[in-house]
Amino acid sequence: MPILNTASLADLRALNAEITLVGAGPIGLNMAVALADRGFRVLLLESGGEAADAQRQDLSADHVLTPDHHYAAHITTARRLGGAGGLWGGRCVPCDDIDFQPRPWLGLEGWPIQKDDLDPTLEEACSLLGAGAPVFSAPAPGVQTTSDRFQVDRLERWVNQPRAHVKHRDRLAEDDRITLALNITVTGVELSQTEPGQTEPSQIAALNLHFHTSQTTGQTSEQTTAQLPVSRVILTGGGNASTRLLLNVQDQHPDLFGGADGALGKYYMGHVNGQIADITFDTPALHDALTYHVDAHGSYVRRRITPSDACQQEAGLANVAFWPVVPEIAKPAHRSGPLSSVFLGLTLPGIGKRIIAEPIRLRHCGPGPYARLPHLLNILRDPLRTLSFAPWFIYHRYFAKHRIPGFFLTNPARRYGLEFHSEHLPDAASQMRLSSERDATGMRRLEIEFRYSDKDVASVLKAHDEIETWLRAEGLGRLHYRYDAADRADGVLKEAIHGNHQEGTIRMGTDPKEAVVNAMAQSFDLANLYVVSTAILPTSSQANPTLTALQIGLRLADHLKECCHA
Numbered sequence: 001m002p003i004l005n006t007a008s009l010a011d012l013r014a015l016n017a018e019i020t021l022v023g024a025g026p027i028g029l030n031m032a033v034a035l036a037d038r039g040f041r042v043l044l045l046e047s048g049g050e051a052a053d054a055q056r057q058d059l060s061a062d063h064v065l066t067p068d069h070h071y072a073a074h075i076t077t078a079r080r081l082g083g084a085g086g087l088w089g090g091r092c093v094p095c096d097d098i099d100f101q102p103r104p105w106l107g108l109e110g111w112p113i114q115k116d117d118l119d120p121t122l123e124e125a126c127s128l129l130g131a132g133a134p135v136f137s138a139p140a141p142g143v144q145t146t147s148d149r150f151q152v153d154r155l156e157r158w159v160n161q162p163r164a165h166v167k168h169r170d171r172l173a174e175d176d177r178i179t180l181a182l183n184i185t186v187t188g189v190e191l192s193q194t195e196p197g198q199t200e201p202s203q204i205a206a207l208n209l210h211f212h213t214s215q216t217t218g219q220t221s222e223q224t225t226a227q228l229p230v231s232r233v234i235l236t237g238g239g240n241a242s243t244r245l246l247l248n249v250q251d252q253h254p255d256l257f258g259g260a261d262g263a264l265g266k267y268y269m270g271h272v273n274g275q276i277a278d279i280t281f282d283t284p285a286l287h288d289a290l291t292y293h294v295d296a297h298g299s300y301v302r303r304r305i306t307p308s309d310a311c312q313q314e315a316g317l318a319n320v321a322f323w324p325v326v327p328e329i330a331k332p333a334h335r336s337g338p339l340s341s342v343f344l345g346l347t348l349p350g351i352g353k354r355i356i357a358e359p360i361r362l363r364h365c366g367p368g369p370y371a372r373l374p375h376l377l378n379i380l381r382d383p384l385r386t387l388s389f390a391p392w393f394i395y396h397r398y399f400a401k402h403r404i405p406g407f408f409l410t411n412p413a414r415r416y417g418l419e420f421h422s423e424h425l426p427d428a429a430s431q432m433r434l435s436s437e438r439d440a441t442g443m444r445r446l447e448i449e450f451r452y453s454d455k456d457v458a459s460v461l462k463a464h465d466e467i468e469t470w471l472r473a474e475g476l477g478r479l480h481y482r483y484d485a486a487d488r489a490d491g492v493l494k495e496a497i498h499g500n501h502q503e504g505t506i507r508m509g510t511d512p513k514e515a516v517v518n519a520m521a522q523s524f525d526l527a528n529l530y531v532v533s534t535a536i537l538p539t540s541s542q543a544n545p546t547l548t549a550l551q552i553g554l555r556l557a558d559h560l561k562e563c564c565h566a
């Protein structure tokens with residue numbers, strides 16, 4: 001079925017879809033393919049069009065109350081076909097066994113599912129995302145350690161094509177079981193009772209649609225809203241937009257989703273990330289093992305340094321990963337021509353924002369104004385390396401079979417920034433709620449209060465103590481703090497800013513008072529509503545979340561196939 005830019009209500013009704021997906025980002029698109037593979041007729045409704053559009057993007061301009069720790073909401077999402085697939089790095093990392101377990105040292109109870117429940121979906125998830133085979137560890141050649149307090153063999157895999165709608169273009173155009181309707185925002189739901197005599201609504205009968213183009217509803221050409229009867233609904237609108245939709249539904253039906261005291265919108269997490277120290281490597285083996293490379297399993301990979309379960313338990317840590325990064329490119333003191341050329345490229349007005357996603361650009365370059373002259377001098381001092389770097393990088397990024405995800409320029413001193421990527425612990429005070437302001441479709445916007453707690457900071461500091469002790473004891477390297485001990489906690493908070501990973505606000509659990517969806521990602525309250533999103537993850541792991549969210553979706557797809565097509 002071709003992509004429908006201007007579907008009418010009559011078109012959509014005629015499809016009689018078995019499953020309606022709300023949102024065509026990486027999760028919605030991959031779920032559509034996976035459900036079609038299992039024999040379902042699916043309708044995928046997408047708020048955006050094929051290209052970016054400022055008015056449509058404004059629908060995501062939620063109000064951030066904590067700008068020191070959360071990027072502006074409209075730059076962490078994309079209201080267009082493909083969603084944040086055009087922004088994301090494409091790192092795929094499965095959650096660790098320890099994430100699913102109770103962790104008394106953190107006061108965490110564990111997930112309602114186990115890693116074993118998701119493992120059978122890993123191969124399909126990697127294949128759908130285009131991240132090669134599901135291989136997530138590889139020994140680091142030549143690195144010998146006496147203690148396993150930290151591991152250096154854990155891999156992150158990078159997708160070869162981050163935009164799911166490009167990867168699945170042919171499939172979307174040819175598969176009669178998938179219909180993708182663009183320019184339609186789902187603004188709410190109509191509820192119905194399932195049992196005679198039942199007083200509480202317990203099913204979604206229809207979705208409220210807002211048509212953004214002139215095809216409208218098939219009734220009058222001026223009418224822009226309509227109701228589409230649905231059978232089963234899976235929300236795949238991204239973490240923040242899905243939470244916002246459910247909060248708008250709760251606004252109409254205050255008892256749903258645990259009511260005002262329930263979990264919906266609370267426990268908002270991302271990651272605690274940044275750099276408070278540099279690392280120098282004492283052995284070439286570990287240094288060489290930590291660069292990007294294409295492995296034998298079909299995509300770029302990179303090793304992370306991670307603490308063992310025992311280390312996390314004994315030191316009272318949240319889950320965390322470390323990796324080295326190039327020196328801060330914005331600081332010309334690195335004297336590297338290639339790094340300065342990257343800085344100049346990323347700060348070119350109108351160009352930089354097209355090269356990488358704005359949150360990543362801001363992390364590397366800061367907000368401006370920019371002092372460019374010292375960077376020009378670096379380039380003039382280092383012309384040969386600069387000239388050879390640019391064509392090499394452009395080829396590997398845009399033309400090679402495997403897309404290089406970033407750059408990691410080695411230096412003879414083997415000194416780098418040490419990036420920490422720590423689990424952000426769930427805290428009800430970190431939350432999103434409805435603001436009084438409405439967007440162009442009439443939906444109430446979000447007010448985002450994204451908080452890091454003292455526990456988050458303490459864990460990051462303790463994790464640095466642990467890795468430093470281990471590196472020294474093994475003779476592998478040393479840390480060089482950028483802050484005095486007394487200022488390090490402030491340093492963590494100065495660094496940490498997120499909003500990209502959007503986790504926790506529709507959390508999965510066993511108790512409807514403390515969660516919104518059950519272990520199968522199904523709403524406790526509305527039997528034909530499911531949510532497949534990073535927002536359902538109850539804790540945030542050290543892992544980036546998209547792969548895990550898709551794995552949960554594939555488990556749901558198998559379950560639906562079993563119960564509907566048995």
Ligand SMILES: Cc1cc2nc3c(=O)[nH]c(=O)nc-3n(C[C@H](O)[C@H](O)[C@H](O)COP(=O)(O)OP(=O)(O)OC[C@H]3O[C@@H](n4cnc5c(N)ncnc54)[C@H](O)[C@@H]3O)c2cc1C
Pocket residue numbers: 022023024025026027028029045046047048075076077078079080081082083084085087088089090091092093184185186187236237238239241242245357358359360499500501532533534544545546547
């Ligand atoms: C800069 C950046 C870097 C990132 N890097 C990584 C990474 O390396 N690894 C990783 O795992 N994750 C990463 N992420 C997170 C990743 O992008 C998201 O987890 C992923 O995009 C989620 O996919 P999704 O389909 O659930 O949501 P989205 O990508 O947000 O897509 C949702 C779609 O739903 C549509 N929509 C929203 N509301 C409605 C509605 N009411 N009606 C109809 N349609 C609607 C939107 O227009 C959009 O197209 C990154 C994010 C950012 C911003």
